[in-house]
Amino acid sequence: MKASSGSLSERTVERLREGVTRVDDRPPLVVRSPFTDERVGAVPACQPADVAAAAERARAAQEAWAARPIEERAGVLQRFADRAIEAREELLDVVQLEAGKARLDAHVELLDVVLTADYYARRGPTHLDAARRAGGIPLLTTAVERHDPVGLVGLIEPWNYPLTLAISDMLPALLAGNGAILKPAEATPFCALRAVELLTEAGVPEDLVQVVTGEGPTLGEPLVSNVDHVTFTGSTETGRTVAALAGEHLVDASMELGGKNAAVVLGDADISQAVRGLVHGCFANAGQLCISFERIYVEEGLYDDFISEFVDATEALTLGASLDFAADVGSLIGQHQLDTVEDHVADARERGATVETGGRRREDVGPLFYAPTVLTDLPEDATAACEETFGPVVSVTPVADADEAVVRTNDTPYGLHASVWTDDTDRGEALARRIETGSVSVNDAFLGMWAATDAPMGGVGDSGIGRRHGGDGIRKYTETQTVATQRVHPLAPVDGVPNRVAAVATTYGIRALRRLRRFSPLERE
Numbered sequence: 001m002k003a004s005s006g007s008l009s010e011r012t013v014e015r016l017r018e019g020v021t022r023v024d025d026r027p028p029l030v031v032r033s034p035f036t037d038e039r040v041g042a043v044p045a046c047q048p049a050d051v052a053a054a055a056e057r058a059r060a061a062q063e064a065w066a067a068r069p070i071e072e073r074a075g076v077l078q079r080f081a082d083r084a085i086e087a088r089e090e091l092l093d094v095v096q097l098e099a100g101k102a103r104l105d106a107h108v109e110l111l112d113v114v115l116t117a118d119y120y121a122r123r124g125p126t127h128l129d130a131a132r133r134a135g136g137i138p139l140l141t142t143a144v145e146r147h148d149p150v151g152l153v154g155l156i157e158p159w160n161y162p163l164t165l166a167i168s169d170m171l172p173a174l175l176a177g178n179g180a181i182l183k184p185a186e187a188t189p190f191c192a193l194r195a196v197e198l199l200t201e202a203g204v205p206e207d208l209v210q211v212v213t214g215e216g217p218t219l220g221e222p223l224v225s226n227v228d229h230v231t232f233t234g235s236t237e238t239g240r241t242v243a244a245l246a247g248e249h250l251v252d253a254s255m256e257l258g259g260k261n262a263a264v265v266l267g268d269a270d271i272s273q274a275v276r277g278l279v280h281g282c283f284a285n286a287g288q289l290c291i292s293f294e295r296i297y298v299e300e301g302l303y304d305d306f307i308s309e310f311v312d313a314t315e316a317l318t319l320g321a322s323l324d325f326a327a328d329v330g331s332l333i334g335q336h337q338l339d340t341v342e343d344h345v346a347d348a349r350e351r352g353a354t355v356e357t358g359g360r361r362r363e364d365v366g367p368l369f370y371a372p373t374v375l376t377d378l379p380e381d382a383t384a385a386c387e388e389t390f391g392p393v394v395s396v397t398p399v400a401d402a403d404e405a406v407v408r409t410n411d412t413p414y415g416l417h418a419s420v421w422t423d424d425t426d427r428g429e430a431l432a433r434r435i436e437t438g439s440v441s442v443n444d445a446f447l448g449m450w451a452a453t454d455a456p457m458g459g460v461g462d463s464g465i466g467r468r469h470g471g472d473g474i475r476k477y478t479e480t481q482t483v484a485t486q487r488v489h490p491l492a493p494v495d496g497v498p499n500r501v502a503a504v505a506t507t508y509g510i511r512a513l514r515r516l517r518r519f520s521p522l523e524r525e
């Protein structure tokens with residue numbers, strides 16, 4: 001597959017289209033490159049019957065997959081990581097073509113997929129190990145907790161990280177022994193299809209992973225009603241719809257949603273490091289990143305120096321639409337995203353904010369490019385201060401002290417990610433504990449947190465339900481079963497012993513048991 005012409009070859013498009021499950025001819029859903037608005041290719045706009053067929057096929061393949069030793073499934077994940085590295089150039093081309101991002105941002109997606117596959121191949125089995133739990137009555141009862149695959153996992157994914165989000169959340173589901181149905185975003189199906197091809201090349205059995213392409217509102221209900229767990233990543237608004245569907249069908253769900261992330265720069269921070277980290281933290285993927293920053297609070301003493309260095313560093317960023325590593329910042333994904341960014345900046349201007357840099361389209365680079373933008377004097381009730389922009393726009397605001405920074409950081413219904421910059425990491429970690437988000441980075445924007453695959457990440461409040469990564473990120477794809485075995489006598493009324501006597505005896509028994517537990521070294525551990 002070569003994409004140097006700025007498009008995928010007809011043969012590649014045709015081959016990848018074959019990876020979409022459908023039971024009939026479907027109208028085409030055209031995918032366009034954000035860089036040029038040229039047609040990349042088309043995929044079928046699947047219908048509910050296609051989702052039902054996908055579920056049937058994946059379920060038929062799942063049982064045999066779950067019966068294979070987990071070490072074999074882990075081996076498939078490792079081979080997938082190898083295949084992804086081998087195929088990196090073409091994967092980066094497809095990510096850039098579909099999502100319009102800078103190649104370095106596409107490369108981060110590749111790294112994530114490889115690291116996640118490697119992590120779950122190595123550590124996933126341990127997260128699912130059977131665990132002995134304390135029995136109801138010491139010595140007489142044993143209890144063992146086990147994790148079985150739920151069966152079929154549905155994944156509804158957005159366009160902003162089309163490789164990472166299509167695959168990285170699926171890998172633990174597969175390792176746990178599940179089948180999967182993936183519904184990629186309308187704008188970015190080819191990344192998902194190519195990655196699923198690589199999974200098949202790595203040894204994922206035929207039919208275990210199904211891909212349905214098409215419109216979310218058409219496929220959402222059939223998908224949720226046909227699976228045993230749904231993982232949704234996308235906007236909070238759509239997340240509410242999907243969560244309601246999951247509630248209606250009593251299907252377990254995890255929701256990775258939007259954010260309005262803030263960074264706090266304390267007075268003792270190293271300005272250059274904070275600027276370097278936050279320029280990347282705000283403008284990576286042209287700000288279309290759930291954990292990027294749209295607000296920065298800087299302690300007053302440092303504010304003037306910070307804003308001057310930050311604006312200079314922002315202006316030094318290069319924009320570009322080529323399939324190489326030349327540019328720092330890529331395009332917005334579509335007209336709707338550009339409209340949102342323009343609306344937020346126009347509203348900020350009307351309310352008296354200062355545009356320190358940016359604040360304009362860059363049609364000279366491509367139809368959907370927007371200059372990285374820094375706002376100051378942004379009123380607290382401005383749209384860009386309250387709502388997720390999901391674009392290259394950040395406001396910088398001075399604060400009197402760390403306490404005010406915490407109050408303002410927490411003043412949002414979202415709670416996804418934050419960062420704290422300080423010379424004193426103990427102080428930074430203590431401040432992080434006061435911030436109401438699922439993750440906080442100290443002296444880093446987000447990459448170190450994201451790359452800590454062993455640690456769960458996700459959002460609180462309007463930013464989501466559930467976690468990806470770590471043990472939480474795989475156990476959510478399992479049903480927990482407890483097997484409790486009574487060694488001597490069932491815990492049931494004993495013939496000939498009156499209930500009143502049994503009640504008195506068990507009350508004394510419970511007292512003795514509590515005392516025993518209090519003094520038992522095992523319990524104190």
Ligand code: NAD
Nearest residue numbers: 157158159184185216217220234235238256257258259290
């Ligand atoms: P979106 O909610 O518009 O779409 C996400 C997915 O949902 C797409 O596949 C879409 O087709 C599907 N969808 C749309 N309507 C649906 C419906 N009624 N039923 C079922 N599915 C439906 O989001 P987007 O614009 O693609 O992505 C941007 C948003 O995603 C931002 O808010 C961003 O913060 C969020 N996001 C969150 C994370 C995270 O990990 N928390 C990661 C990436 C993006």
